[in-house]
Amino acid sequence: MDESSFILGVDLDGVVGDFYGSLRKIASEWIDKPLDTLTSDVGYGLEEWGLSEYGGYPRLHRFAVTQRNLFRDMEPIKDAPAVLRKLSARGIRIRIITHRLFLKYFHRTSITQTVDWLDSYDIPYWDLCFMKDKGAVGAHVYIDDAPANVKSLREQGCYTIVFTNSTNTNIPGPRADTWLEVENLVMEALDEWTTGTLNLFGAANFRG
Numbered sequence: 001m002d003e004s005s006f007i008l009g010v011d012l013d014g015v016v017g018d019f020y021g022s023l024r025k026i027a028s029e030w031i032d033k034p035l036d037t038l039t040s041d042v043g044y045g046l047e048e049w050g051l052s053e054y055g056g057y058p059r060l061h062r063f064a065v066t067q068r069n070l071f072r073d074m075e076p077i078k079d080a081p082a083v084l085r086k087l088s089a090r091g092i093r094i095r096i097i098t099h100r101l102f103l104k105y106f107h108r109t110s111i112t113q114t115v116d117w118l119d120s121y122d123i124p125y126w127d128l129c130f131m132k133d134k135g136a137v138g139a140h141v142y143i144d145d146a147p148a149n150v151k152s153l154r155e156q157g158c159y160t161i162v163f164t165n166s167t168n169t170n171i172p173g174p175r176a177d178t179w180l181e182v183e184n185l186v187m188e189a190l191d192e193w194t195t196g197t198l199n200l201f202g203a204a205n206f207r208g
Ligand SMILES: [Mg+2]
Pocket: 011, 012, 013, 014, 015, 144, 145, 146
């Protein structure tokens, strides 16, 4: 891995963008039910919204991106763009790693909306990786919200911060509930990396 700069691997959906909040509004329209009948307290698979009888999650996802511009119009998570600007200004290399291409045939739309969204919120990044295997993309610290990703990254020895939402409440820390907490955790890791004490393979990172 490039050791000339400190690399922060950042997931987008549920970490920088309010994926679940934005998708909930679109799902309400798609299944034609009032918004307040769709719980915000969802698990990773969104089973709570009863999407299967309407064709299932992949169909909603396709509708949300191609017809409602989900990746272009998503609200950012509070403080995420500003904290990423601060971290970038301190010399941290922001590497975005997202698995947004998991469905076929609208990759161009997904990528275009993603780049436009990042620009429109002035979110700094050096690298933009559309990847499933996030551990294959080198980073000194990762931040992700999906339980399976956090577990997999930690099993590979990657220092991974879990960003809190309803899908990951049972995952052990290190954890950030807000982007101000992300900032503190990342700055601590940067200090440790700078002084050569960052323990990427420490036992604490295997608790997931
Ligand atoms: Mg995510």
